[in-house]
Amino acid sequence: MATTTNAGDGMNYAPQGKPNPVVQPGEFAFAAAHLDHGHIHGQCNGLVEAGAMLKTVYDPDPQKVAAFVQKFPGTRVARSIDEILDDPEIKLVAAAAVPCDRGPLGCRVMRAGKDYFTDKTPFTEFAQLEEARRVVAATKRKYMVYFSERLHVECAMHAGDLVHGGAIGRVIQVLGLGPHRIGDKASRPAWFYEKAKYGGILCDIGSHQVEQFLFFSGATDATVTQAAVGNFANPDTPELEDFGEASLLGDNGASNYIRVDWFTPRGLGTWGDGRTIILGTKGYIEMRKYIDVARSRVGDHLFLVDDQGENHIEVAGKVGFRFFGELILDCLNRTEKAMTQAHAFKAAELCLKAQAAARRIAG
Amino acid sequence: MATTTNAGDGMNYAPQGKPNPVVQPGEFAFAAAHLDHGHIHGQCNGLVEAGAMLKTVYDPDPQKVAAFVQKFPGTRVARSIDEILDDPEIKLVAAAAVPCDRGPLGCRVMRAGKDYFTDKTPFTEFAQLEEARRVVAATKRKYMVYFSERLHVECAMHAGDLVHGGAIGRVIQVLGLGPHRIGDKASRPAWFYEKAKYGGILCDIGSHQVEQFLFFSGATDATVTQAAVGNFANPDTPELEDFGEASLLGDNGASNYIRVDWFTPRGLGTWGDGRTIILGTKGYIEMRKYIDVARSRVGDHLFLVDDQGENHIEVAGKVGFRFFGELILDCLNRTEKAMTQAHAFKAAELCLKAQAAARRIAG
Secondary structure, three states, X not given: OOOOOOOXXXXXXXXXXXXXXXXXXXXXXXXXXXEOOOHHHHHHHHHHHOOOEEEEEEOOOHHHHHHHHHHOOOOEEOOOHHHHHOOOOXXXXXXXXXXXXXXXXXXXXXXXXXXXXXXXXXXXXXXXXXXXXXXXXXXXXXXXXXXXXXXXXXXXXXXXXXXXXXXXXXXXXXXXXXEOOOOOHXXXXXXXXXXXXXXXXXXXXXXXXXXXXXXXXOOOOEEEEEEEEEOOOOOOOOOOOOEXXXXXXXXXXXXXXXXXXXXXXXXXXXXXXXXXXXXXXXXXXXXXXXXXXXXXXXXXXXXXXXXXXXXXXXXXXXXXXXXXXXXXXXXXXXXOOOOOHHHHHHHHHHHHHHHHHOEEEEO | OOOOOOOOOHHHOOOOOXXXXXXXXXXXXXXXXXXXXXXXXXXXXXXXXXXXEEEEEEOOOHHHHHHHHHHOOOOEEOOOHXXXXXXXXXXXXXXXXXXXXXXXXXXXXXXXXXXXXXXXXXXXXXXXHHHHHHHHHHHOOOEEEEOHHHHOOHHHHHHHHHHHOOOOOOEEEEEEEEEOOOOXXXXXXXXXXXXXXXXXXXXXXXXXXXXXXXXXXXXXXXXXXXXXXXXXXXXXXXXXXXXXXXEEEEOOOOEEEEEEEOOOOOXXXXXXXXXXXXXXXXXXXXXEOOOEOOOEOOOOEEEXXXXXXXEEEEOOXXXXXXXXXXXXXXXXXXXXXXXXXXXXXXXXXXXXXXXXXXXXXXX
């Protein structure tokens, strides 16, 4: 399960193994509910690969359910969310509802005694976050978030090991670029263009970036020092923010700049040239997460520069995604190895704060 | 002289020629004065390659003068700055004084009827800038600045042609990373560690970045929306700011984030992994100015991604540095092709504003 690395020496990176099932077949059953965002497939893949049993699926739209069952054959179809919530065997509900519905759904799941694993962004309003904090305190259930741009990206998982192992010294600054491709605009659901439903670009895809800042820098809280959003080139969908940026200052003095947008050009070989650059007092790391432009369509490139030299570490296929197995064990053992509740909620809070602080600079 | 490019098609980039002498031998004489920063060599190289005659040099330190004359043989040594200012043949004075002395020196040069070409940063205080504005207005002389990280970087010159030719649509955001190597700290002059003399990191090396933002985005003014500086790892030189960052919002809606530091690790093959990423509505450009980490120690890599595809353009040796010839002709013809006075002063003003606005986050 564990990935052991020589943190000071990227060239001799030596994974011990990829994630494997952490439980016996049938030991950990979960359900998938509300399939509004395609991330639900990644959420379920990760859990299944780690040994969880995908028992039941529910969505009000039969077409979404049919497509899901084709991808995950053998999954039982529930006629209502209550059927899932009433099933004592189901320990966790994975969901990718419309963003504005994620908070209320999670509270309902937790009140039914189950852990919740939602697609990001976890909330679109502060009140939802506060309610979830109350319900977590009352039920002792988990409100976990699929921050896929770290948890499901091997070079980001490896970067975490390097940084936390001291490979670049004290983290001074984390810079996150999260460009996304909008693609065929008509193929996206209506909620994608309604700000009250998706929450704004910093709240939505910005949440990945804020979470990474906290994780890589070790900050446990932060202040938003500037934020901006705009609609630069999508006047037909005026509530879509196609650009967003924010600066944060962590409680440990580390700073963060994040930039997100929907401007991936058609000519790029993947959906977005996601980058993270972590500057430390003893070196820096650059991740080219999904592509190495004009060089390779394989992702997971990690560049580590330290006092010893320049290293290009190709991480794809080497470290796997240990988050999912850790999450399963956290649910079974009531531990917080995969991610603490405080971390998930703080990332949620800060992306909401960045969104609230954002000045509108275009559109 | 001119560089003609097919702006929409980076792969077919076709320079017409490198810069050549723009004047006859002896037609444009200049002097070098105050050799405190090594940039004076780049300033003089550029002018000499463009046909200017380096007639005279002055510095109070005979050792600096001797080293300079070895590099530029045949240069006459002046015994005082007045000897240069009194020479009617000398049209321009190139200088790299201690930053806090650059403004006053420039005013003296202009009052003597000559144009001035200073190393960046052009000023360390607002009052110096205001005085220079007054003297420019009164004398009609030029206060030009050697923003070397654009003017003496071929991929940056080429990026300007691409962006201004429309290759990436409307510029939304410019992101500039300017890491520098501090090297052997004892080998640097005392003024390097005295804030009143170097002006602070955003004022000093940040000036390159602010200038590039104005140039690439086309903004003619901007607001500083956040700024921070710190001393993260140099307690022995407490007035050295080893980290700085700032966000600017241009008067045209374009945004800018700049990050500068003195943390280039010993293992990097050059002094700094300078990057600029320009995001547009129709594509983006990334410059890897001085190195392509773990790939190539040759600099000037330009990556252009647009709707047609991903392009890696190796610019080194292909476009030259036309700024210097344009500057000579501007001085002779009283034009503003190389750089307008308004642009140089605005970049100076904004880096002073960023410095003034900066909160201290470490040290």
